[in-house]
Every structure is written in C-alpha cells, then in structure tokens.
Amino acid sequence: MIREIKAEKIKDTVKRLLLQANYEIGTDVLRELGLSLKREESATGKSVLQQIIDNHRIARQDRIAMCQDTGMVVLFVSLGQEAIITGGDFTEAVNQGVKEAYTEGYLRKSVVEDPLFGRKNTGDNTPAVIHLELVPGDRIKIQVMAKGFGSENMSRGKMLLPSAGVQGVTDFVIETVQKAGPNPCPPLVIGVGIGGTLDMAARLAKISLLREIGCPNGDIHYAALEKELKERVNELGIGPAGLGGRITALAVNVEYYPTHIAGLPVVVNINCHAARHAAAEI
Amino acid sequence: MDKTKRIQTPLTVQQAVGLKVGDNVLISGVIYTARDAAHRRLAELLKEGKPLPIELEDQVLYYVGPAPAPPGHACGAAGPTTSTRMDIYTPPLIEKGLRGMIGKGLRSQAVIEAMKKHGAVYFAATGGAAALISKSIKKVEVVAYEDLGTEAIHRMYVEDFPCIVVIDSYGNNLYESGPQRYRTCKTL
Numbered sequence: 095m096i097r098e099i100k101a102e103k104i105k106d107t108v109k110r111l112l113l114q115a116n117y118e119i120g121t122d123v124l125r126e127l128g129l130s131l132k133r134e135e136s137a138t139g140k141s142v143l144q145q146i147i148d149n150h151r152i153a154r155q156d157r158i159a160m161c162q163d164t165g166m167v168v169l170f171v172s173l174g175q176e177a178i179i180t181g182g183d184f185t186e187a188v189n190q191g192v193k194e195a196y197t198e199g200y201l202r203k204s205v206v207e208d209p210l211f212g213r214k215n216t217g218d219n220t221p222a223v224i225h226l227e228l229v230p231g232d233r234i235k236i237q238v239m240a241k242g243f244g245s246e247n248m249s250r251g252k253m254l255l256p257s258a259g260v261q262g263v264t265d266f267v268i269e270t271v272q273k274a275g276p277n278p279c280p281p282l283v284i285g286v287g288i289g290g291t292l293d294m295a296a297r298l299a300k301i302s303l304l305r306e307i308g309c310p311n312g313d314i315h316y317a318a319l320e321k322e323l324k325e326r327v328n329e330l331g332i333g334p335a336g337l338g339g340r341i342t343a344l345a346v347n348v349e350y351y352p353t354h355i356a357g358l359p360v361v362v363n364i365n366c367h368a369a370r371h372a373a374a375e376i
Numbered sequence: 377m378d379k380t381k382r383i384q385t386p387l388t389v390q391q392a393v394g395l396k397v398g399d400n401v402l403i404s405g406v407i408y409t410a411r412d413a414a415h416r417r418l419a420e421l422l423k424e425g426k427p428l429p430i431e432l433e434d435q436v437l438y439y440v441g442p443a444p445a446p447p448g449h450a451c452g453a454a455g456p457t458t459s460t461r462m463d464i465y466t467p468p469l470i471e472k473g474l475r476g477m478i479g480k481g482l483r484s485q486a487v488i489e490a491m492k493k494h495g496a497v498y499f500a501a502t503g504g505a506a507a508l509i510s511k512s513i514k515k516v517e518v519v520a521y522e523d524l525g526t527e528a529i530h531r532m533y534v535e536d537f538p539c540i541v542v543i544d545s546y547g548n549n550l551y552e553s554g555p556q557r558y559r560t561c562k563t564l
Contacts, residue, residue, distance in 0.1 A: 136558060138398070138540065142502050145538070149508040159453035162443045162506040200452055202443040202526055215525060244458050244481075244503060276551050277458050277481035279503035331558030335480065335502050337540065338554025368504045 097174070097232035099376055101182030104234070108191025108222075111238045111372040112167065113199045116159045119150045122307040123283075123344065123369050130281060130334075130341040139339030143281075146334070146367055161368040164201040165240035167192050167222035170301065174231035185224065193218040204243070225297060237304055237373040242366055245282065248274035251296060251361035263288060263360050264323060270362040271327050271343070276336020279366035283307065284327065284346045287361045289353035299363035302347035304371050316348050323348070344369075382536070386434035387475040389495040395541045397548035401499060402536040407436045407478065408519070411457055413527040415465040422468050429520035430529060433473035436499075440478075441526035442516070443506070451513040451532070455506030456480040459498070463487050470496050478539055482551060492547045500542040500550075512537040 124147070131143045153160035169188060179187075196203055196219035205220065206213040229235075250270045254262045267286060287298025310317035323346040333339025344367060353359060383391060385405030395401065408430055410418065421428055439459050443452030459479030466477070467490040475496050480503040491498065501509055515533040522528050542550045 136554070138554065141400075145502045145505045145508055149502075149505040152511065153453070153507040156446075156449075156507065158446060158449065158507045158510065159443045160507055161504045162441060162453040162455050163457065164443060164453075200444045200446040202441060202452070204441075204526075247458070275482055275555075276500070276503075277460060279480065326561065329559065329561035331555040331560065333555060333558055335500060336555070337500070337542070337550055338556070338558050340558060366504055 095176065095232065097177050098180050099177050099234055101179055101184065101187040103376055104179065104184065104236070105187040105191040105194070107236055107374050107376055108169070108188050108238060109195040111236065111374055112192065112195035112240060115238055115240050115370040115372040116164050116199065116201055117157050118154050119160060119368065120371070123367065124150060126307045126344045127367065130344065134334065134339050134341050136333055136337070136339035138337045139334040139341060142334035142337065143341070159201055160370070161242060161366070162202055163204060163242040163244060164196065164219070165242045165370065166205055167219065168239040168241050168300065169222050169224045170237040170304065171224060171226045172229045172235040173226060174233045175228050176232035177234055188222055188224060189220040192220050192222050234376045235373065236376070237371060239303065240370040242368065245278035245364040245366040248278040249299070249361070249363045251292065251359070253292065254358040254360055256356065256358050258358055260319065262358070264326065266360055267323055267346070267362050268326055268330070271332070271364070272330055274364060275332060278364045279368070280332055280336055281334055281341050281344045281367050283344050283365040283367070283369040284323070285363040285365065286323070286346065286348040287363070288348060288350045288359070290351040290359060292359055294351055295359035295361040296363070298349040298351055299361040302349040303363060303365045303369065304373070305347045307345040311348055316350060320346050320348050385436050387436055387497070388434055389475065392475050392495050392497045393545050395497050395544055397541050397544040397550050397553070399541040401539050401541060403436065403499070403539065404535050404537070405533070407438050407532050407534055407537070409438050409440050409442070409530040409532060411439050411441050411527050412461055413524045414521055414529050415462050417521060418469065419465040422472070428472070432469060434475045435473070436476035436478060437469070437474060438478040438532065442530070445516070449510065451510045451516045453506035454510045454513055456501040456503055459483060466490065470494050483543060488543060488547050488549070491543065491545055495545045497541055497545055498543040499539040501537070501539045509537070
C-alpha cells in the first residue's frame, strides 16, 4: 500500500522542528550541563556553565535563539519506500520550511550563495544540506540540525592508514580538539565517523551528533572507545569556554561503517554546547 | 581574580592597562560591532589611506552578527563569534587607537604584540550565551555598511555586558594559563 504524504506537511514539519531546535535545547544536553556544573572544579568554568544553563532558560522562555549563529540547516531524511510525496517538490518544501522558520522566527540568515565568488547572502538561510535515505515502511522521519560554524570550522578529516589503528584514531581526535581550543565553544559534543569512504566518514560523524547524550554506541568496542576519548579530551583541561577546567566534552559519539582493505577514514565533526537538533516522523 | 570590575566606555589606555587577565568585567556604554565583511572593508579603507566610518580611538569592537530582534527586544540573540578570523585585519585597527575587543577564541601573536605595544585588551564573552548576553544590549543602531545586514557595523548601547579579560595589555593569556592549570595529560 502506498501512503500519500503532502509536501505541505513536510514544509510545516521542517519549520516547526527548526524553531524548536533553535529555542529549546535538548533535555539530554541540559542534564549533562547540570552534571558538568557539579563536576567542574574551576570557578571560571562553573560560572561559564551557569551562564550557558541560564541562557537556555531565557531562550526557551522568550522564544529567542539560544545562539545568534542559528547555523546552516542539515537534514537527515529517512523516506519510507512505500510513501509518496504529493502536491509539490520535496526539496522546495524543505527549503520553504527553512525560509519560513528563519524569517518568521527571528533567526539569523547565515548562508551565502557562492562559497568563493561574491559570497552574497541568500537572505533566507536556504538552501539546506539534505541527506536522504530510502528505508522500509510508509513514513518519513525527518531529523534537522542547526549547525553553527564556530564548531564546524574546527572539524577535520583524515585518511589514516589501516596500520594506524585505534591509536591513530585516538591521536587524531585529541589533536583536533586540542588545536580547536576555545574556538568551537566548549563544552563540546564531538562526533566521530570511522570507515566507509571520505564522504561516508563525514556523514557518519554528523549523524553521531544526533545521538542522545549518555547513550553509548551499541557495540562494546566502540562504546569503550567513546568513553576513552571523552576522558582523554577532558584531560586536555581546555574547560568551559576554553578558559581552563575539567569539562571540555559533554559527549563523544562514534559511528562506524565497513571500509576498504586499504583504508581507515576518520572525520571529527565538532558541535558546540548549543547542540541543536530535533526529529519527527510523519 | 574573581572580583567583578565595572567599566564604562570609551575605554581609556589608563583603564585598559589596569585590567588584568582573569578579571570579570561588566561593560556599560557604547560598543561597536564588526565581523568578517566589515573588517575587510575597514582594512581596504586603511590601505587606501581613506577615513574610517567610525572613530576607533578608545573604542571597543564586539565581534558579533546579531540575530534579528523579535518584537519587544532591543536586540536579537547576540553572542560572540570566533575572533581568530579577524586577526589579519586587527593590528592596523589597534594602531588607530582601538582599545578593546570582545569575542571568543584564540588570537594571533601579531594581534597580541599590537595589544602590548598600544595598550589594548581582549575580552571573551561566553560563546553560545547569546540570549543571555542580548539582555544587556539596550539599543542598537546601524552606523555603517547597512548592505551587509547582520555584518553591518552597529552601535550598541550596553549595560553590564558580562565578559572576562582573556588577554590583557601585558600579553597574559588565560587561553594558555587556564587550560595549563587543569591539563592532566601530555599535549601531542
């Protein structure tokens, strides 16, 4: 049975999710910030964490963006193969949802139409970056992210040799966070994609940022790696806002995929503490 | 180090050299916004020997591109952007009398040297605390480069704008000393 889903419904959902993501931080982030406030030893670090927690309360209450960098919109869409979209073009519907959220929601328009020549602002924060996958079923799952570029700019990828192994991956993650220092607005959510191809590793790193904080990878080896990486990152002492302290990472999430016999791609995608994402199923 | 200092802009060199790394500061008065595109234009004007649209002597620049103001708000979300991107344009502005910068993130050695030479201060505001910070911004007006939208130069009237001295006019840098105090591993 084919199930019809109206393009209008997709537009409305994207709009609603983006407003939610920009005004209301996830309860998982808020919980981890609260725990971090208890664990942090630096007085300056504590005061930064308290500011961040207060900021989230104000954003939610006043319906105001939690961060002025309301990001470039990234969507992960899982389209059920028994669903059919009617009444309009899918991509246009998504971008219309972005446009309405960013213009009506007093969110900053941060997208330029050409990365190299002119860099003219598109004026409505479109287009979104859309990742689409086909899945069984007749529903559409839409996950949106508002990805700020203070943290995106500090993200890095590397094609490691297979011999580099766990040590090579760990060193690359630590080196990336260390080089980033205060720039990506710590405490961070760190996404690591390992395997696949160059592009797949980047996609996995981004997908890992959508995972709830406190939920480890289902594989015991990767769960252990996540724990180890979080401890190592926090040993760097970068701390809240990079001013020194025990809490540099709120979470390190790792996702993996089969790869080629000759390769070990790894991408580290850094997210700030304003880890904005929201999801819905239509 | 934990004592909060209240300062009023314009920021004189005497005030600036009295601020020490780690000082918590509440800024009141007028500050100006500028980020990437505005800095590029200011640098071009200086290169051509033309006058700047704002007088920089003893002024404070805030690296920010605010979100639009919702009804009933003087300013939308307005947290700091990464200062590092402004580094290549900054030393000539400090030579012109720029006294304070508010942002977040690392600065180049060239910027720090110019700060030491001319007596300027780099303040960090908390990145991502944009809704909270916007409460201290009481009025905003565009003074130059309106075509740049959020990247235009705005004059902001602020009251008790919260920040911390992260690099003082002596070159002391909390981004180095702070993490060093808490680092428990060898750096790579």
